[in-house]
Amino acid sequence: MRVWAVANQKGGVGKTTTSIALAGLLADAGQRVLVVDLDPHGSMTSYFGLNPDALEHSCFDLFLHKGSVPDGLPGQLLQPTSHDAISLLASSTALATLERQSPGQSGLGLVIAKTLAQLWQDFDYALIDSPPLLGVLMVNALAASQQLVLPCQTEHLAVNGLERMVNTLAMINRSRKQALPFSIVPTLFDRRTQASLSTLKVLRDRWPQNVWEGYIPVDTRLRDASRAGRTPSQFDPKSRGVAAYRALLKHLLGQQLTSQVA
Template sequence: MCKIIAITNQKGGCSKTTSTVNIGIGLARSGKSVLLIDADAQGSLTASLGFKRPDEIGITLATIMAKTINEEDIELKRAILKHEEGVDLIPGNIELSGLEVQLSNVLSRELILKEFVDSIREEYEYILIDCAPSLGMMTINALVAADEVIIPVQAAYLPVKGLQQLIKTINMVKRRLNKKLQVGGILLAMVDYRTNYAKNISAQLYEAYGTNVGLFKTYVPLSVKAVEASSLGISIYRHDPKGKVAQAYAQVTEEVLYSEN
């Protein structure tokens, strides 16, 4: 059985891509077969895995979805990039912006990514989709394709304020388009618990969403090491294996695995 997880937040700078990389590679380190999909036109996930010029990559998610729309054969082996830490990647780049416009004229446009993902889900145990920082058609496609959503949130006022609209959108997709969709949890990231501000924001999150949405037990602390790892194209496990962020993402990965049992 394959589990498809969309990692999303319409607010940028909340460790969404960093979480996709480190949860994905954490699952691979646990012996799971993992595919990461970059569904963001900025290509942040692709760049964070060491492919520094995503806009120059020939076959990307945009190519695949266009072929899916036109019912053309997809050469999947040419599309998938291999990362040295054991995960596969379908890259994303600026072409996704044009595809999003094209989707507006497509029949059943919310189902295009799901159609492709369903065709490959037997090949993997986990597929993680890194969504764009928006609630556009690509993000809706990811939510329709997913079994579960993980929502990374920075412990700050504005990112938390935007959660209400995101959860409303997730619930709408669940009602109308994907009845099996579940929220895996809100993941507090970039947390500096040395400040009362972060403690207060975290307490508000637990009070507002702890019961009806759920939060991960583990939080990811603020650290420059996570940013450094992304710039080097490797995971935090390789860049700073004994650091607090690596330990945190290892525990988050365990929570993702435990939810299967």
């Protein structure tokens, strides 16, 4: 299994869309894909037609055992999605309470890594949709992942959130045996606006080694796919957004090969 986390310390930058679009393209190519919703807002869970306020069982169950994960529990929590090759570990709004519980409990930062270890042979890829907050859930996502995708909306305020995220990553990397490779993905790009053009230039100037050379354009078909509860490539495989995500996936797979060789 390869594990990718999709994260940023700012909301509304396209994390969930990016996670699901990449998962859909991997699944279309015959890969078995697990998507993990660690955001208490449950956008990914809602995308696939489930209500994070009403689920009896969710990712929250994984954090109720003092840092251990009972054998078989992850498999019991898997939910089907609109794509036969994608399974979901759904979110619950109860995840928001973990920040209050975590100071008194050790080991909570590795719960998702332990969960994925139990599912290692069942999936080829796992994509984790992380919350826009530095806390126990984001730490879990980063600790479990081998590759990080950082979507950044091409508008000026989003750059500040990205700056915080890169600083957080530097802090996390100091406690890892190996630095976590990351790709910054410009999202919601509109070439008609000066804000998008200037922000894209800022991203490329400030992080030239890490910014993906392409961008994800504003595309209403991505929103339409979300409304239909289907992956973007299921909904409209020829849309501009899907073409961009297809190029991004090619980049990430190339980066994955590079990191494996290294």
